[in-house]
Structure formats: structure tokens, C-alpha cells
Amino acid sequence: KIRRKRPELRIIISSATIDAEDFLEYFNSNADGDDRSQDDAIILSLEGRTFPVQTAYLETPSPNYVEAAVQAVFDIHMKEPKGDILVFLTGREEIEECCQEIADRSLTLPNMAPRILPLPLHAGLPTEDQQVVFEPAGRDTRKVIVATNIAEASVTIEGIVYVVDCGHVKIKTYNPRTGMDVLTVTPCSVASANQRSGRAGRTQPGKSYRLFPQSAITSGLMPPTTPPELVRSDISLFILQLKALGVDNVLRFDWMDSPPSEMMIRAMEFLYSLKAIDDSGRLTKPLGTSMAEVPVDPMMAAILLNSHNFKCGEEILTIAAMTSVQNVFVFGEGAAGAMGEIERRKFTAEEGDHLTLLNAYNAFVRYGRQSPKWCASHKLNYKALLRAVSIRKQLGKYLERFNIPVESCEGDAKRLRKCLVTGYFKNAARMLPDGTYRSVRENALLHVHPSSVLFTRTPSTSWVIYHEVIETTKSFIRDLTVIEQDWLVESAPHYYTFRGGKFKPE
Incomplete structure (x- = not known):
């Protein structure tokens, strides 16, 4: 159009x-x-210089692809000519397990054998640790880089000659019935597997070792391409943007890949509860039209646009920026992880994660903005915090354009938390006697994520709001803030009521 x-x-x-x-x-x-x-559209292919890559498959599926990857690494190391190895696994835990196993087994290598250096690569690593993978290994040393799919296309590492591919990927899928993002390990697409193999042929002929049988491709077990985000994510923000572009009837919109109808319905209900759309499904003014412009999720957009009512725009801008970046705090394994937790306590707020992120940002701006060493000593991700500074500045320009005054709450945590409820009211939960939580809306059993400051703390009240819920082995809630129960009815009387002395969602 x-x-x-x-x-x-x-x-x-x-x-x-x-x-x-x-x-x-x-x-x-x-x-x-x-x-x-x-025709008014064409395909233009820009082929980079590549070398042939030999591909080998397992005859039967491996019951433990992490162990199979370790074995493949040592087979390559002992039998193949020099050249670094790139191993694809699905997440941080698998990567750390694999690196440790390689380090342990390398101690049993013959004295005359070349050294082997395992290096992790995933989004949670601080910048300085990520840079190590790009540096040449020492003399008589073979690098083994164990990575997530971040190494498929986002980065190019010189010296890779061998690829070991587990054939799986960790993918997030939104469940509209529960409102949860489900994080599952699933077979990767054929396109991803080909992209991974191609990393072995960037500088010279290479080899790709696939830890799955070829029948996984021919039988259709592996999809041709990764399902688009549109059909497996919360589409509230997409619908807001379409409506801002003048597409009133999103149900009849000519989607390239149509989202499930249940996902559409839940997104419309959610936007209505935020007062972003009216009874007719049209954007409200000025709230809905402004929310569609702000490049954050609808909940945080509503919080930003309501911040002037609580005179806490300065703090909300920071929190919005900090929740838009990942891995602000750097945690390692063992002693390094314990040290990371000790350093985080210097910024911890008893009210929860959002105020802890606020404290960390303020300390960074005051002491560490020009000092990566300061961030490293306090176990903070320098690159992520610089990104947060940039995002905060960008979000501030939106509030300025909307003529929304930006004030500080001057340390009034109560005002700040009440403002957070104006967007997060749907994500409310109550603590049970055993320390778990029960969501108000879906009545789902929830667990505090280990990364939360409330994981090891007993909050002052039994009620919290949270940024997101991720289902893995359990349903974990992340980025929590302690609230009072009556704030939910006060901020969202259209969503919650008291009936017969009991608290219920509408």
C-alpha cells in the first residue's frame, strides 16, 4: 500500500x-x-568468497550431543591437520559444560600433542571475554570456540577450518493461553545447518561434522527455515504499529505468515487493557498513538507515558533503557559467579530488580562511563550499559516530542513502583508459603528466576509484578518489583476488582 x-x-x-x-x-x-x-522485485545474491566444505553425519542420533561434541573435538584434534574448531551448542549452560569437559580431557593428551584451548562465545559474555575468540592462539595451540547461533552469521572468526554442529537451537515461542514465553531446545532449520557448515570454508577448504544423521534433513525432522518470529511471539507491538499505519482490521491484513488467531485475540485484549485501543479496536488518543511510536514493548511504553503522573520520568527512562538490554550483570561459574553476586549486592534494592537496575545505571553514569575497568571490577557489562545510555537518550526524545515532562521522584521508591504497576499490572503474582508464586490472571505456578535479586531474599510484601515469564524446566519470572496489593485495583480498576473479600481479575 x-x-x-x-x-x-x-x-x-x-x-x-x-x-x-x-x-x-x-x-x-x-x-x-x-x-x-x-516484475518490480528481484533477488540479488552477494556471494562471499568460500571454499569447499566436506560434510559428515552420524549414522544414528546421539543421546547426548554435548558429549558427542566433545568426542568430535578430540577426534579432530588428534587426526586432522591444524585449524581451529567451531562448535555450535544451544545455550550458556551447555557451552560451559562442554568447555569444562574439553579442558579436563585435554590434561590427558600426550606430552608431544599440540595444546587445545576451549573458549566460550555467547551473548552473556562481557565484551573483553568475547574479544578473546578473535585473537590468535599461541604456538602449537588449537582454539576450540564453543558458541551459540550467534556465530552463525553475526560474527566471522578467522582460522576456523572445522565445524561441529549439534543440530539444535534454543528457540522462544509465545503461548497465548498462558501468556508465557516457552524456551525449548528444538532441531535447527536446514538453512541454519547450512549456514553453520559454511563457517568452515571462509579461508580455506574445511570440514563440517554434523552430530545427527542425514535422515534428519531428508525426513523433514529439521524444518527448511526457522519459523518467523511473527508466528511464535507476542504480537501486541506489531498490531500497535499496523494500526498506527492505518490498518484498522488486522484480522484481514495480508500477512506474509499469518499469526495464529488465538495470538491475535490475546494481543487485542491486552492492548485494550492498556487502554491503547478502544471498544472499536481503534488506537486511543493520545495514549495509543503515542505507544505505537515508542520503540519498547507496550507495557513499558504505557509506563513511560504515565510517568509524569507520578513525577518519576527520569527514573522510568532509565529502567526502560535497562530492561531493553541483556546481561547487565556478569555472572560466571563457581568462584567467579560468587564474586559477581557479591558485587551486585552493592547495587541491590530491597524493592526488587527494576530499582537494582536503576542503581547500577546511576553508578555507571557517575563512575564508570569512561572506565571499562571500573565495570569489570564491579562485574558490570560495559557494552550493555553504553547501549542503555544510548537507548535512554532516544526514549527521552520521544517524551520531549510528546510534551511529557520528565521529573525525578527524588528517591521516592513508592511512587516509582506505583508507576511500574500502570504497565505491568497484568503481570502480577502473589507469593505462596513455600516461596513460589501464583499468577493472578492465569493462576499459574511461578518460580523466581535465579538471576533475580529476590531469588535469595524475602520481600517485604507477598505481591510482585514482573517483566516476563520464561518456561524452561519450570516457569520462571524475571525482573521483579515488590508492590502492594491495592495498587493493582487502584491502577487498573478495569482489570481487577475485589469480590466477596477476594481479589479477582475481570
Whole structure:
């Protein structure tokens, strides 16, 4: 629709793994025509210089691909010529387990054998630790980089000749019935597997060792491409943006991949509860139209736009920025992890994670903005905090454009927490006697995530709001703040009421 009004507009979609033919068919207005000269979309491939890669498969699936990866690393190390190894696993825990096992087994290598140096690579590593993987190994030393899919396309590491691929990926899928993001390990796509293999042929001919049988591809066990985020995520923000573009009936919108209808319904209900849309499904003014512009999730957008009512815009801008970045605090294993927790206590607020993030940001701006060493000594992620500074500045410009005054609550934690409830009211839970929580809306059993400051603390009240819930082995809530029960009815009387002396969602 936009291109019809602006024929001079050119749209470029870039990716290393997408199915280009599907995008061509969707964006080409002449897709059904016979005259290809009338096409207004093309595929342009920019092939980098690559070398041939030999691919080997297991005959049968491995019951433990982490152990199989370790064995493959040592088989390569003892039998193949020099060249570094890149191992693909699904997450931090597997990576740390694999690196430790490689380090332990390397002690049994013959004295004359080259050394082997395992190095982790995942998004949770501080910048200085990530940089180590790009540095040349010492003499007679083979690097083994154990990584998540961050190494598929985001980075290029010189010297990789061998790839070991577990054939799996950790993927987040939204469950509209429970409102939870489910984090599961699942077979990766064929496109991802090919992308991983290609990392072995960047500088010379290489080899790819796939820890799964070839039948996993031919039988369809591995999907051709990764399911698009649109069909497995909370789409509230997408719907807001479509409505801001003038698409009132999102149910009839020509999606490239249509989201499940239940996901659409839950998103509309949620936006209505935030007062972003009215009874007719149209954006409210000015709240809904402003929320559609702010580049954060709808809950945090509502909190930002309500901050002037609580005179805490300065603090909310910081919290919004800090919840937009990941891995602010650096935690390792063993003694390093204990030290990380000790350092975090210097910033910990008894009210919970949001105020702890606020304290860490303020300390960074005051002492560490120009000092990566200060961040390293306090176990803070320097790169993540710099990103938070940039995001905060960007969000501040939106409030300025909306003529929303930005004031400080001057340390009034109560005002700040009440403001957080204006967006997070849906994500409310009550603590049970055993220390677990029960969500108010879905009545789901929840556990505090180990990364939360409330994991080892007893809060002053039994009620909390939380930023998100992730289901892995259990349903974990992250980024918690302690609240009072009556604040929920006060902030969202349309959503919660007291009936017969009991607290119930509408």
C-alpha cells in the first residue's frame, strides 16, 4: 500500500538465511503475471568468497550431543591437520559444560600433542571475554570456540577450518493461553545447518561434522527455515504499529505468515487493557498513538507515558533503557559467579530488580562511563550499559516530542513502583508459603528466576509484578518489583476488582 503511494520508495531486505523466493512472491506486485519484464522485485545474491566444505553425519542420533561434541573435538584434534574448531551448542549452560569437559580431557593428551584451548562465545559474555575468540592462539595451540547461533552469521572468526554442529537451537515461542514465553531446545532449520557448515570454508577448504544423521534433513525432522518470529511471539507491538499505519482490521491484513488467531485475540485484549485501543479496536488518543511510536514493548511504553503522573520520568527512562538490554550483570561459574553476586549486592534494592537496575545505571553514569575497568571490577557489562545510555537518550526524545515532562521522584521508591504497576499490572503474582508464586490472571505456578535479586531474599510484601515469564524446566519470572496489593485495583480498576473479600481479575 505504501509503495503504491510512493513509487520511488525502494525496500531492501537483507538476510543470510531467509527463503528469498517467498519474499519475492510476497513483494512482487506482478507475482501472478506471465510477463516477467513487469516484475518490480528481484533477488540479488552477494556471494562471499568460500571454499569447499566436506560434510559428515552420524549414522544414528546421539543421546547426548554435548558429549558427542566433545568426542568430535578430540577426534579432530588428534587426526586432522591444524585449524581451529567451531562448535555450535544451544545455550550458556551447555557451552560451559562442554568447555569444562574439553579442558579436563585435554590434561590427558600426550606430552608431544599440540595444546587445545576451549573458549566460550555467547551473548552473556562481557565484551573483553568475547574479544578473546578473535585473537590468535599461541604456538602449537588449537582454539576450540564453543558458541551459540550467534556465530552463525553475526560474527566471522578467522582460522576456523572445522565445524561441529549439534543440530539444535534454543528457540522462544509465545503461548497465548498462558501468556508465557516457552524456551525449548528444538532441531535447527536446514538453512541454519547450512549456514553453520559454511563457517568452515571462509579461508580455506574445511570440514563440517554434523552430530545427527542425514535422515534428519531428508525426513523433514529439521524444518527448511526457522519459523518467523511473527508466528511464535507476542504480537501486541506489531498490531500497535499496523494500526498506527492505518490498518484498522488486522484480522484481514495480508500477512506474509499469518499469526495464529488465538495470538491475535490475546494481543487485542491486552492492548485494550492498556487502554491503547478502544471498544472499536481503534488506537486511543493520545495514549495509543503515542505507544505505537515508542520503540519498547507496550507495557513499558504505557509506563513511560504515565510517568509524569507520578513525577518519576527520569527514573522510568532509565529502567526502560535497562530492561531493553541483556546481561547487565556478569555472572560466571563457581568462584567467579560468587564474586559477581557479591558485587551486585552493592547495587541491590530491597524493592526488587527494576530499582537494582536503576542503581547500577546511576553508578555507571557517575563512575564508570569512561572506565571499562571500573565495570569489570564491579562485574558490570560495559557494552550493555553504553547501549542503555544510548537507548535512554532516544526514549527521552520521544517524551520531549510528546510534551511529557520528565521529573525525578527524588528517591521516592513508592511512587516509582506505583508507576511500574500502570504497565505491568497484568503481570502480577502473589507469593505462596513455600516461596513460589501464583499468577493472578492465569493462576499459574511461578518460580523466581535465579538471576533475580529476590531469588535469595524475602520481600517485604507477598505481591510482585514482573517483566516476563520464561518456561524452561519450570516457569520462571524475571525482573521483579515488590508492590502492594491495592495498587493493582487502584491502577487498573478495569482489570481487577475485589469480590466477596477476594481479589479477582475481570
